[in-house]
Amino acid sequence: MPLPMIWFDFGGVLSPPLETLYAAYHRKTGITPEQLQDAMRAVAAEMDMPTLAPIELGVLTEAEWGRRLARVLTDRHPGIDLSRARLETFGEQWFEGVSANPLMVCALRYARENGFPVGILSNNVVEWEPHWQAIVAPAGEVDCLIDSCKAGVRKPDPAIFDIAAKTAGAEPADCVLVDDLAENCAAARARGWRAVHFRDNRQALSDLSRITGLPSIL
Numbered sequence: 120m121p122l123p124m125i126w127f128d129f130g131g132v133l134s135p136p137l138e139t140l141y142a143a144y145h146r147k148t149g150i151t152p153e154q155l156q157d158a159m160r161a162v163a164a165e166m167d168m169p170t171l172a173p174i175e176l177g178v179l180t181e182a183e184w185g186r187r188l189a190r191v192l193t194d195r196h197p198g199i200d201l202s203r204a205r206l207e208t209f210g211e212q213w214f215e216g217v218s219a220n221p222l223m224v225c226a227l228r229y230a231r232e233n234g235f236p237v238g239i240l241s242n243n244v245v246e247w248e249p250h251w252q253a254i255v256a257p258a259g260e261v262d263c264l265i266d267s268c269k270a271g272v273r274k275p276d277p278a279i280f281d282i283a284a285k286t287a288g289a290e291p292a293d294c295v296l297v298d299d300l301a302e303n304c305a306a307a308r309a310r311g312w313r314a315v316h317f318r319d320n321r322q323a324l325s326d327l328s329r330i331t332g333l334p335s336i337l
Contacts, residue, residue, distance in 0.1 A: 121289075121293055122133075122234055122235045122236065122263070122332075123159065123182075123235065123293045123294065123295045123313070123330075123331050124235070124236040124237070124238060124263075124289045124293055124294050124295070125227075125230050125235055125236070125237050125238070125295050125327070125333075125335075126221065126238045126239070126240040126283065126294060126295065126296045126297065127226075127227055127237065127238070127239055127240070127266075127274075127297050128239075128240060128274075128296070128297060128298040128299060128300075128303070128317070129239055129241040129243060129251055129255065130241065130242070130243075130299070131225070131298075131299035131300070131317065132220065132223055132297055132298060132299055132317050132323075133219055133220055133223050133224060133239070133254075133255050133258065134217065134219060134220060134251070134254060134255075135217065135218070135219075135220055135332060136299075137299070138152075140213065140217065141155065141156070143216070143217070143250040144213055145213070145216070146189060147203065147204075147212060148201075148203045148204040148212070149200055149203055149204075150192070150199075150201070150204055154192060154196060154199070155188075156170075157177070157195065158188045158191040158195070159171060159188065161191045161195075162187045162188060162191060163182065166178065166179075166189075168175065169326055170181070171242065172246045172273060173243045174268075175244060175267045175268055175270060176242060176244055176267060176271065176272075176273055177195055177244075177268045179334065180245075180246070181207065181209055181210060181244060181246035181247070182207040182208070182243070184209070185205075185206035185207035185208070185209050185222045186206070186207060188206050188209075189206050191215060208246075210250050210251075211250060212245035213247075213250075214250035214251060214253075214254060214307045217254055218254065219254050219255050219257060219258070220259065220320070222320040222324065223297075223317075223320065224255065224257050225336060226227035226327070226336060227258045227259075227261070227282055228257075228258055228335050229260055229333075230331075230333055231259070231260075231261075231262075233290075233333060233334065235330060235331065235333060236262045236263075236287065236289070237261050237262055237288060238261050238262055238263035238264065238265065238283065239255070239261050239264050239265070239266075240265045240279070240280075240283050240296060240298075241264075241265070241266055241267065241274045242267040242274050242276070243266050243267060243268055244268055245268045245269075248266070253335070262285070262287065263286055263287040265279065265282060265286060269283075270282050274298070274300070274303040274306065275300075275302045275303045275305070275307075277306055277309065277310050278329055279296070280307050280310040281308065281310060282294075282313050284310075284312075290311075291310055291311030291312050292311055292312075292313075293314070293328070294307075294311075294312045295313045295314065295315065295330055295331055296312055296313075296314040296315070297314075297315045297317055297323060297327060298314065298315075298316065298317060299316070299317040299318075301316050305314045306315075313330050314328050315330060321337060324336060324337055325337070327328075
């Protein structure tokens with residue numbers, strides 16, 4: 120039997136937890152996580168789409184999305200100070216100073232060194248590519264990269280799992296997703312994949328070892 124292909128999510132798995140990233144953005148800009156998330160939802164709702172779908176599918180450019188965020192923030196929070204926020208180049212500021220999750224980066228590299236094919240399956244944004252790829256560069260090369268903004272579908276859409284498996288030349292039963300969102304894990308399982316719901320490093324690495332047979336690095 121072939122070794123399973125392990126697909127790592129970027130945001131919240133190979134990157135620090137999303138809560139940490141929102142808190143860091145608050146320190147950089149003064150915009151609270153609640154204000155930012157509310158504005159993201161509002162921009163998407165105007166297009167009848169899930170929260171980040173407009174940019175993760177490339178329907179809006181980063182600049183247009185940023186302008187819409189600014190409009191919503193000023194409309195909903197009169198007098199809000201946006202002078203420190205670079206909303207039209209959001210990704211550059213969002214990822215500024217961010218380092219990868221070292222244990223999960225190590226796990227990806229370790230899996231590859233032990234003969235497992237590895238991939239990144241991420242909902243991401245065209246303009247953010249140089250920033251997030253620089254963060255995960257310590258992980259080295261991957262066998263396959265599936266990015267929502269290029270695939271034209273995003274997790275948890277079942278189609279993205281079919282695209283990923285086909286692109287990698289792998290059977291669904293030979294694919295394992297590591298993702299911090301339960302809905303993405305459920306969607307992967309519904310397409311015949313196995314999945315590890317990432318909640319913390321120790322739990323995820325233990326589950327990954329149990330599911331794949333990859334020796335634990337802990």
